[in-house]
Amino acid sequence: MLDKKFSPERQSAFAARFEAQKIAFGPVVFQCVRYAWKRGMLQALADAGGAGLTVADMAATGKWTEYALKVVLETCLSSGVVYLSAGSYVLDKAGYCVLTDSITQVNLDFNHDVCYEGLFKLDESLDNEKPLGLSALGNWPTLYQGLSQLPEPAKTSWFAFDHHYSDTSFPSILPDVFATAPRKLMDIGANTGKFSCAALAYNPAVEMHLVDLPRQLSVAEENLKTAGVHERAHFHSIDLLDNEAALPAGMDMIWMSQFLSCFSEPAIASILQRAAKALAPNGQLLIMDTFWDRQRYDIAAFCLINTSPYFTAMASGNSKIYESADYVRLAEAAGLQLITTRDDIGYCHSLLRFAKVEK
Known part of the structure; x- marks a missing residue:
């Protein structure tokens, strides 16, 4: 198989700095996009079609406050999940993936429900080669001893990830x-x-x-x-x-x-x-x-490479x-x-x- 290339060979300094900020704020984007999906914001925009919805339109339904809508949708805007058209938010292609693509949803649930809290201890886990983040889910030497006893929603999300x-x-x-x-x-x-x-x-x-x-x-x-x-x-x-x-x-x-x-x-x-x-x-x-x-594709290699830290912090440590x-x-x-x-x-x-x- 060919070597993977995840970014252009000649990345400009400006583009590189922008990519670095995406990494720095990655956890924030993750949580806001997940909120927009789980709380129905993305579905509402999908139902509205190309015309989209204003913040006022969405707030009028009583499902979300204007404050929550502005905070979350602006982050979604910055990450290409939605775009603005004449003052209305419209679902973009990445948003459709979050809303309809099963593998994207499985990955989001897995990383949130199984990994997110434990990854805070990734540095300690790497240094000690022990899954020190697993304590966020239970008290076992490795995740495998506790697999059948995982709390929800971690248990459902783990098996959905594995089986998918x-x-x-x-x-x-x-x-x-x-x-x-x-x-x-x-x-x-x-x-x-x-x-x-x-x-x-x-x-x-x-x-x-x-x-x-x-x-x-x-x-x-x-x-x-x-x-x-x-x-x-x-x-x-x-x-x-x-x-x-x-x-x-x-x-x-x-x-x-x-x-x-x-x-x-x-x-x-x-x-x-x-x-x-x-x-x-x-x-x-x-x-x-x-x-x-x-x-065959970089997208698959990207997902797999970034599954390894789960094994470090949550599963086995090594x-x-x-x-x-x-x-x-x-x-x-x-x-x-x-x-x-x-x-x-x-x-x-x-x-x-x-x-x-x-x-």
Whole structure:
């Protein structure tokens, strides 16, 4: 994939200074635009069409005060969300994205409900490589221990974020998963069991092995029971941060989706070593993840790169969105060989297929 270029090569000093101020006031813009969306201001402007609405028109509805309208809409004006036409505010293209684009809304909710308060401690989290911002949500060593207990609206926004990026990929990758006709398939980092449900429904002969922490496994088991596919599923409660915790052996295929990015490089190395040992002869490992270096468009790379601070401050303290070469390097050290790479899956996923190097 091509190197990403997020700004012109020859940026003028004036333009550079303006971009710097956008960064400085980024949190303010975020909150005001979110307020305009959540409180219905943007919807009112959309309903008004090209004619737009004046502040007085909007205040007359009784939904907002003139003061709130002026503060919020002026910030929206400065950020290209709305524009002024003959004294009326009109929704601009960026405003339509906030109002109608699902991925924009998912990102806004995730950053506000899950990350915003905790990111105040990003500097301490980076210095200590611990998720010190997580205390804004609960008292756990990492977010993963508390995932099923997150307070609302953080819990809903976290799962919406996670599923929005992964669910669009599942239908298209199931033929890849079953291309080698695996009979024993292990889902490491099973989470709520969505992939396992899809795999069990897709192939009536496969035997699934789900690996995760106890609370996540209990949720996954309930979901598989609801889907009526739990009879071919086995549940393995394993803390993968325990380097001595072995994985069930004899697997034809091991699947990891948006999983390894939850760990530091040393932890990934350990997980891949144990995964290699768990593979049967001729078994394969499939890793589907969001690699910022393999994106077709800068917008996707931008979103992924800026998800990494969430992992620092909120999730684990020492993980991130990785480059694909990082996984390949660590997999090769674990005795695995990259066979194929497939990009452009769903919104922004790539699929790496590895085989065990037979000695």
